[in-house]
Amino acid sequence: MQIILENFIGFGPFGVHTVNASWVAVQELAKKSIPGVIIVIREIPVVYETVKKQVPQLWNDVNPQLVIHVGVSKEANAITLEQQAHNDGYKRLDVLKTCPSNNCCVEGADECLMSSIDMEKVCSDVNGSGLKVKAVVSHDPGRYLCDFSYFVSLHIDRSKSAFVHVPPLGKPYTELELADGLEQVILSMLGQI
Template sequence: MNGGEVVVVTGFGPFRQFLVNPSWKAAKGLKLVGFGERTDIFIREVPVSYVKTQQIIAEIWQTLHPKFAVHLGVARGSSDVFLEQTGKNSGYRDKDVCGFCPESQCCVEGGPEKLDSVVNMRAVAKEFKQAGTDVIYSRDAGRYLCDFAYYFSLYHGQRRAALIHVPSSGSLTSADRLVPLLQSLIHTMLDQLEDPQKPHEEMMTEDFSKPAVTARSSDYEDKQSDLFSL
C-alpha cells in the first residue's frame, strides 16, 4: 500500500461458459498497472450470487472506505465496452449460480427505485468517442448480478461507484488492449470526481480502436507474465 486514496475494482467469478470470467481477468490486469503512485488499488472477485454479492460489497464499503468502486461485468455477445449510469433496485427474477433469487426481487427493500453514479458517464463516453474509441453510454445494466451489485454499491457508497461492462468477443477482449482502455476510463472518472465541473472536451491522445502499442499498454505487457500467478 502507498497510503493513498483507495480504489476498489471487482470482477465476477465463473458463470456459464466463462470458467474464468473476463471481468475478473480485467480486474487482475488493472491491479498490475494500477492508477498511479497516490492511489491504492484493491481487487475482489465476486461470485455470481446475490447473497455473496451483498456481503462482499458491504464489506468493501465498511472496511476499505474507498474513494471509488469500479465493478466490472461481461456484456455477453458484445464486442463493445458499456459505461452504465444507473443501478436498478427491483426486478431481479433470474436465479444466480446457486439457484437463488431474492424473494422480494429487490436489492434493498425500501430503497429508491434507481440510483445514478455521481460520475457523468455520458460525458466520459463522449470524450472517448471523440478520441476514436466507441465506448457506449447505457442506462440499463440488465437486472442481473451486475445491475444488482452496482445498485448495492451505489446505495452503500453514496453513489461513488461505476459499472463497466467489458466485451465477450472482438478485439477488445485482448488484455493488452482492454486493460489500458479501462485504466484510462477510470482515470477519467477519478478526474471528474476531483472536479465535477471540469469540462471533458479535451481530446485524448490514445486511440484504442487501433492496435498500436501505447505507453500504458507497454506497462501492461511488461507485467502480464505475473498475471497468472495472482
C-alpha cells in the first residue's frame, strides 16, 4: 500500500517560518517503518500553479491508497485535522507573488469539498493513543496553499484525501513527537479506508 505524504510549504523558509516544521516532521516520519505501508514524500513549493500541475500528476503517477498533505500553521498548537477545503477566495500571494486566476482552485467545481475520512474519529484515535501530541479538528485550512492543495486532491478523490496542519517546531512538539502523531494519523485513516 502506498501513501503519499505531500508537503506543500516545504521549499525552504517562508513568512515567519524559518524552519518548516511540516517538512521536518514528514522527513522524520519517512524514517519510520509502518508494516504494510510505503510512504512516498514530496516537497512542493508554495506556488499555486506548481501545486495545480504537480498534485494531479502525483496522483496519476503513484495511484496511492491515501494522500495526506501536511503543512505548518503558526496558529496551531496541536495536530490539526482539516475536514474540508475551499475552492475560492485565494487572494494571498504565493512565493512568486501570484494568485490563481479568479482566486479559484478548480473552475466550475463546488465551493467546498469535504473529505470522506472522519476526522473526528482520527482525532479521537490520536488523543487516545497515549502519545504526547494532541489533535483537533478544523473546518478552515486557511485559504492559502494548504487549503488550495487540499482542494485539488479532494476534487480528484474525496475518499482518500486528507490534510494535516502541524504547529511550528517546539511549539509545543519536537519533530519526533510530530512524526509519532502523524504515524497515528495514518493508522487511523487506514482503518477507515
